Amino acid sequence: MTSTTRTAPPLLKPLARGLLLAALVGASLPAMADEQGDRIKALEARLETSLKLIEQLSARLNTVEQGKTGGAVAGAPNTEQAQALAALQANVAQLNESLSKQSHDTGLPVHGFADVGGGWSSGKDPVKLRGFNGGTLDLYLTPQFGQRVKSLIELAVEYGVDGGVALDMERLQLGYTINDDLTVWMGRFHTPMGLWNTSFHHGANLQTSVFRPRFIDFEDKGGFVPAHSVGVWFSGKTGTDSGRVTYDVFVANGPSIKDRTLDFRGFTDNSPNKMLGFNVGFQPKGSLAGLTVGVHGFGSQVDSIKADDSVFASTKLQMTGAYLGYDADDWEILGEYYRFSNTDQATGAKNGSNAWFGQVGKTFGSFTPFVRFESTSLSTADAYFTSQESGRSYKRTALGVRYALDPKSSLKLELSNTRENAVTQLDADGGAAPFAATSYRRAAIQYSAAF
Amino acid sequence: MKTRLFKNLGRVAVLLAAASLAQHVVAGEVIAHASVELGAAEVRDVFVGDKVLAGGTKLVPVDNAAAQAEFLSKVVQVDAVKYTALWTKKSFREGLTAPASKGGDAEVIAFVKSTPGAIGYVSGHSAGVKVISKY
Numbered sequence: 373m374t375s376t377t378r379t380a381p382p383l384l385k386p387l388a389r390g391l392l393l394a395a396l397v398g399a400s401l402p403a404m405a406d407e408q409g410d411r412i413k414a415l416e417a418r419l420e421t422s423l424k425l426i427e428q429l430s431a432r433l434n435t436v437e438q439g440k441t442g443g444a445v446a447g448a449p450n451t452e453q454a455q456a457l458a459a460l461q462a463n464v465a466q467l468n469e470s471l472s473k474q475s476h477d478t479g480l481p482v483h484g485f486a487d488v489g490g491g492w493s494s495g496k497d498p499v500k501l502r503g504f505n506g507g508t509l510d511l512y513l514t515p516q517f518g519q520r521v522k523s524l525i526e527l528a529v530e531y532g533v534d535g536g537v538a539l540d541m542e543r544l545q546l547g548y549t550i551n552d553d554l555t556v557w558m559g560r561f562h563t564p565m566g567l568w569n570t571s572f573h574h575g576a577n578l579q580t581s582v583f584r585p586r587f588i589d590f591e592d593k594g595g596f597v598p599a600h601s602v603g604v605w606f607s608g609k610t611g612t613d614s615g616r617v618t619y620d621v622f623v624a625n626g627p628s629i630k631d632r633t634l635d636f637r638g639f640t641d642n643s644p645n646k647m648l649g650f651n652v653g654f655q656p657k658g659s660l661a662g663l664t665v666g667v668h669g670f671g672s673q674v675d676s677i678k679a680d681d682s683v684f685a686s687t688k689l690q691m692t693g694a695y696l697g698y699d700a701d702d703w704e705i706l707g708e709y710y711r712f713s714n715t716d717q718a719t720g721a722k723n724g725s726n727a728w729f730g731q732v733g734k735t736f737g738s739f740t741p742f743v744r745f746e747s748t749s750l751s752t753a754d755a756y757f758t759s760q761e762s763g764r765s766y767k768r769t770a771l772g773v774r775y776a777l778d779p780k781s782s783l784k785l786e787l788s789n790t791r792e793n794a795v796t797q798l799d800a801d802g803g804a805a806p807f808a809a810t811s812y813r814r815a816a817i818q819y820s821a822a823f
Numbered sequence: 824m825k826t827r828l829f830k831n832l833g834r835v836a837v838l839l840a841a842a843s844l845a846q847h848v849v850a851g852e853v854i855a856h857a858s859v860e861l862g863a864a865e866v867r868d869v870f871v872g873d874k875v876l877a878g879g880t881k882l883v884p885v886d887n888a889a890a891q892a893e894f895l896s897k898v899v900q901v902d903a904v905k906y907t908a909l910w911t912k913k914s915f916r917e918g919l920t921a922p923a924s925k926g927g928d929a930e931v932i933a934f935v936k937s938t939p940g941a942i943g944y945v946s947g948h949s950a951g952v953k954v955i956s957k958y
Contacts, residue, residue: 481920483911483914483915512914512915514914514918514919514920516881516920518881519876519879519880519881520876520881522918522919523918524917524918545918547918549875549876551876552873552874552875552876555917570916571912571916573915575911575915578911578912578915607917609873779904779907779908780907780911822911
């Protein structure tokens with residue numbers, strides 16, 4: 373008799389807990405991903421309090437029922453009540469299952485980088501630093517569309533040298549993962565040359581320095597190689613006993629030069645000559661872990677175009693080079709070399725040029741001082757360079773320090789000195805545009821964050 | 824005198840053996856959904872984004888906030904700061920999404936049980952779920 377009356381609380385307790393849990397988790401379903409942690413903690417606290425209350429109520433109910441029945445036999449459980457209980461338990465189980473499945477669907481996380489800064493530069497610096505600047509806001513999304521389909525969408529909002537704000541679709545690439553060793557991307561992507569361009573790009577907080585090496589800067593900011601491409605990109609890596617081999621092959625719209633700026637042709641390409649490129653790297657294991665060495669190259673026909681769309685020069689661009697990176701034991705070393713063997717399509721003349729940079733940094737606690745050397749030696753007869761406003765031989769020495777405020781933000785200081793050679797360039801219509809030798813100094817600070 | 828010496832030596836030996844055993848105590852388990860076919864040697868690759876598929880199934884790694892430090896130290900062999908930096912770079916360059924983070928063992932087990940391709944880790948023994956390796 374006594375044992376019969378005691379069966380009620382054990383049945384009610386899990387049911388009550390289940391109902392409470394169902395109500396609580398049901399209420400938490402629409403919560404946003406960022407709020408889930410806090411909400412779960414609050415819900416757990418509420419659950420704990422409620423469970424205590426339920427236990428108290430169950431104990432009291434037990435006492436009341438004992439008094440009511442006066443020790444009478446309770447008899448067989450009510451069938452209707454048992455069915456209702458079973459249905460409710462099934463509902464609770466479904467809600468739990470549903471919650472588990474939804475918990476990894478955190479919506480569409482937005483990542484990004486932001487940087488602000490300021491600086492000063494002497495008269496001939498094309499960047500003309502004189503005070504503070506708003507920097508860049510870079511937002512990117514990585515939505516996944518299923519087992520193998522993924523994407524990378526990146527938007528950048530940045531101030532130009534003229535103070536205007538520009539919105540750029542930095543990347544819009546859809547990928548298909550064939551296997552762990554190969555992904556095929558299509559769309560607009562960061563040209564897989566060297567290491568810097570794909571590793572850092574607009575992610576200011578990822579790079580140690582304030583500025584990119586000038587010759588691989590963005591096309592509209594002084595870079596004279598295509599930092600962006602639109603086409604198809606095969607990218608992958610495979611492990612070997614001694615390390616990992618990385619590889620990239622791409623075919624993209626062939627760039628052209630218009631208004632003295634390299635245009636990677638983001639929408640259409642009326643030239644039949646597409647750009648082809650590759651990048652093969654090796655990352656050894658063991659004592660050399662952290663090292664990356666590789667070779668890279670690209671080629672295309674590049675037309676220099678007047679404002680009326682007529683071509684005033686045509687160059688067969690052919691670049692091959694090598695790179696090195698080391699990121700271990702608090703050392704950060706980066707070096708890239710580009711060798712150009714371009715051919716003037718009108719005369720057949722070959723023109724050799726080269727460009728390189730090397731940067732070394734070492735971390736001491738939160739501080740990473742660094743030094744970088746950049747050098748370009750460009751043929752003055754090569755229309756690929758002389759058609760571009762920044763296509764001049766130069767040397768730059770930069771040094772600075774990055775202070776990590778925390779893993780996601782940093783303060784940087786960079787000082788640099790640049791010397792540019794005299795050269796007769798081509799203006800936007802192919803006319804002579806003499807440039808006198810110059811030099812300038814620059815000091816810049818940057819406050820950057822990743823989120 | 825000799826007996827006392829032997830006793831002390833015995834105690835030292837027992838202590839040394841206990842210390843040695845303590846170093847090999849298993850701290851946790853790497854668990855996965857029943858659909859996941861994966862070797863213990865591949866676990867690190869999954870959590871650094873180098874392995875994204877297993878037998879045609881997309882892997883869904885999930886972190887366990889309560890057990891992360893030990894797992895990162897023993898299995899991934901990086902600290903939390905480097906792990907975060909690694910995933911920031913990985914996400915930016917390759918379009919991968921960093922593992923979601925769960926609050927503790929119970930949440931990880933519930934997620935892994937109900938999510939095809941899921942792989943996680945717990946601080947203790949986990950009954951009723953596929954164990955890939957122990958660390």
